[in-house]
Each structure stands twice: as structure tokens, then as C-alpha cells.
Amino acid sequence: MISSVVSAAWLHDHLDDPQVAIADCRFSLMQPTLGQEQYQAGHIPGAVYLDLNQNLSSPIGKHGGRHPLPDVAQLASRLSTMGVHSSPEPTLVVAYDDSRLAFASRLWWLLRYLGHDRVAVLDGGFAGWNTAGYPVTQAVPPPKAGTFVPRPNPDQVVNIEAVKARNGSSGVVLVDSREPERYRGEHEPIDPIAGHIPGAVNYPWQEVTDANGYALPLAAQRERWETVQSAEEILVYCGSGVTACANLLSLELAGIQTGKLYAGSWSDWCSYEKEKG
Known part of the structure; x- marks a missing residue:
């Protein structure tokens, strides 16, 4: 069983693995567009950007908090376009941020809540990836044909x-x-x-x-x-x-x-x- 935390070295060795999908979850509560800007400036090859407000939360209502849980169907669709499969062999999703795992952990928890246990966070985040000297890119990967079937618990x-x-x-x-x-x-x-x-x-x-x-x-x-x-x-x-x-x-x-x-x-x-x- 894969650990809930993977190293930059492990991820670097699996960049071309079709059974691995990478999510860039960088975000700033005080500057909501910063994460997207950081992604565009450079990200781990193959990573798809998932925005806390747009993808990992629902719109704010009178109650329910500042980041209500996302619409399950919309998140499932987004994950599918990342190439995430629920079966027969579930895709491993690796999430990273640059905020001490805060936002990557949100995706980690959401996937497990939706019945997808093959998910991990990147130890050390994007900064750790850079420190190790691994490649970054500005290329946005094209959509893939995954089939993510949510099973909320x-x-x-x-x-x-x-x-x-x-x-x-x-x-x-x-x-x-x-x-x-x-x-x-x-x-x-x-x-x-x-x-x-x-x-x-x-x-x-x-x-x-x-x-x-x-x-x-x-x-x-x-x-x-x-x-x-x-x-x-x-x-x-x-x-x-x-x-x-x-x-x-x-x-x-x-x-x-x-x-x-x-x-x-x-x-x-x-x-x-x-x-x-």
C-alpha cells in the first residue's frame, strides 16, 4: 500500500507513470489568484492545477463556512479529465502545495472521503521539489480520459x-x-x-x-x-x-x-x- 506521503525523489521516478496523476494545489487565502499564477510560472511536469475556491470548495452560502465541500459531480469530472481512474486499477493521485501540506491535504482528504484511497501528498511541497533540482515546466498537460466514480462516505x-x-x-x-x-x-x-x-x-x-x-x-x-x-x-x-x-x-x-x-x-x-x- 502506498504511503500517504511520498518524497520528491519517488515522484521524480514516477513522472511518466500512467498510473500517477499530479495535482498542483498551491493557494493563498489572502491572494486567491496567486496559486494559479504560480502554476503558470512553473510547475511539476504533468501537474494539473486544482484551485481551492473553484475546484475543492463550493460557493459560500449563509452558513456552511468559507469553504464548503465541493460539488461531488463537478470534482469527479475534473478528476476524470486529469486521467484519474477509480477502477480496475485506481490511479495514484499525488497532491502538492507550498503551504506545509495545508491545501494538498484538503485534496488528500476529499479523495479519501470520495472513496479513493490511492492518494498522497508530496513531502516538502514544490519548494522541496525545487531544492532537489528536479525539472519544472510551464506546459499545461492536455485533458485525459479518466473515469472517476465518487463514493462519498x-x-x-x-x-x-x-x-x-x-x-x-x-x-x-x-x-x-x-x-x-x-x-x-x-x-x-x-x-x-x-x-x-x-x-x-x-x-x-x-x-x-x-x-x-x-x-x-x-x-x-x-x-x-x-x-x-x-x-x-x-x-x-x-x-x-x-x-x-x-x-x-x-x-x-x-x-x-x-x-x-x-x-x-x-x-x-x-x-x-x-x-x-
């Missing part, structure tokens, strides 16, 4: 009603993935209300990797979750359901299968709090 995601119903129950842990300052409510640069969901514990998503975007060793991933590893459910959220996926990747690396995404996350939660006045 609703057990991997929770909504605000489920969080309210289960929060505080025995065996349930609620994890806030944001920076400690945002968790404590000292600094809130994006959402209208500062703070965190009552009862949540803080596991900042940046701790999944080192400063250069390389995933910490498996022993360190296991150690991160040592105090909650026996929980029956670990409900994970962040600001909008994106960087929480890095923590879900970390849980997977640690061998913990009980993690679930609160897709709307804090931006969904505080949209209801705001209505209360």
Missing part, C-alpha cells in the same frame, strides 16, 4: 448539529487546528468572531510538518496524538475546513482511524453565533 464528515450533539460526550474529542492565538481568541484575521468552540482542544496544524513542509517522522505524529488516541471519535475543525485536513493526515500517519472533519469549521459555527447578536 458520510461517516467521515460532521455538520454543526452533529458537533453540538456529540461535543462533551464520553469518547469524543473536539480538535481545533488553528494557531494558538486564534484558538484563544487573541487574534482573528478572517472570521467575524474570535474564540473557539467550547470544549475544543488545540492541535495547531503547523505541527504536522517542520518549517520547510516536511512531515514529521511517524513516531512524532503518534506522539502528537498520544493523549487522545483512544477516543472513539475525533472531530477536527479549523477556520474553514481546509487546514484541519493536515491534522486528519497526521492522524492517519499516526495510525488513528477515528478522525472526522467538521467541514464548516469555525466559520460555520460563528455564522450562527453572529445571528444571535
Whole structure:
């Protein structure tokens, strides 16, 4: 079984493998067009750009958070044009970014949610690829004829009603993935209300990797979750359901299968709090 994290050397050796599809997931929350511009300036050969807002999320509504889960049919169509097959031999999708796995992990989680387990993130991201001296290109690959058949697993995601119903129950842990300052409510640069969901514990998503975007060793991933590893459910959220996926990747690396995404996350939660006045 392929690991959820692959090295630049491994990917370089498999650039011409027809069973491997590459997704460039670079993005900036503060500059939404930056990722596309970076892709056009140079990307890993064969990579197709997937935009967080356009491909990996749905339009924003009154509730549901800043990055609602994408339309399944539209994402399936996009993946098919990348040459991704669900069967008989599932394509391995390798996702990369330049944000310490934050956006690549969103695609990693989405594919697993849709029943496609052959997906990995690129350790060290695009910067690591460049540091290794591997080739980049500006050529956009032509569409391919893949057949991606989504099989969503609703057990991997929770909504605000489920969080309210289960929060505080025995065996349930609620994890806030944001920076400690945002968790404590000292600094809130994006959402209208500062703070965190009552009862949540803080596991900042940046701790999944080192400063250069390389995933910490498996022993360190296991150690991160040592105090909650026996929980029956670990409900994970962040600001909008994106960087929480890095923590879900970390849980997977640690061998913990009980993690679930609160897709709307804090931006969904505080949209209801705001209505209360």
C-alpha cells in the first residue's frame, strides 16, 4: 500500500507513470489568484492545477463556512479529465502545495472521503521539489480520459448539529487546528468572531510538518496524538475546513482511524453565533 506521503525523489521516478496523476494545489487565502499564477510560472511536469475556491470548495452560502465541500459531480469530472481512474486499477493521485501540506491535504482528504484511497501528498511541497533540482515546466498537460466514480462516505464528515450533539460526550474529542492565538481568541484575521468552540482542544496544524513542509517522522505524529488516541471519535475543525485536513493526515500517519472533519469549521459555527447578536 502506498504511503500517504511520498518524497520528491519517488515522484521524480514516477513522472511518466500512467498510473500517477499530479495535482498542483498551491493557494493563498489572502491572494486567491496567486496559486494559479504560480502554476503558470512553473510547475511539476504533468501537474494539473486544482484551485481551492473553484475546484475543492463550493460557493459560500449563509452558513456552511468559507469553504464548503465541493460539488461531488463537478470534482469527479475534473478528476476524470486529469486521467484519474477509480477502477480496475485506481490511479495514484499525488497532491502538492507550498503551504506545509495545508491545501494538498484538503485534496488528500476529499479523495479519501470520495472513496479513493490511492492518494498522497508530496513531502516538502514544490519548494522541496525545487531544492532537489528536479525539472519544472510551464506546459499545461492536455485533458485525459479518466473515469472517476465518487463514493462519498458520510461517516467521515460532521455538520454543526452533529458537533453540538456529540461535543462533551464520553469518547469524543473536539480538535481545533488553528494557531494558538486564534484558538484563544487573541487574534482573528478572517472570521467575524474570535474564540473557539467550547470544549475544543488545540492541535495547531503547523505541527504536522517542520518549517520547510516536511512531515514529521511517524513516531512524532503518534506522539502528537498520544493523549487522545483512544477516543472513539475525533472531530477536527479549523477556520474553514481546509487546514484541519493536515491534522486528519497526521492522524492517519499516526495510525488513528477515528478522525472526522467538521467541514464548516469555525466559520460555520460563528455564522450562527453572529445571528444571535
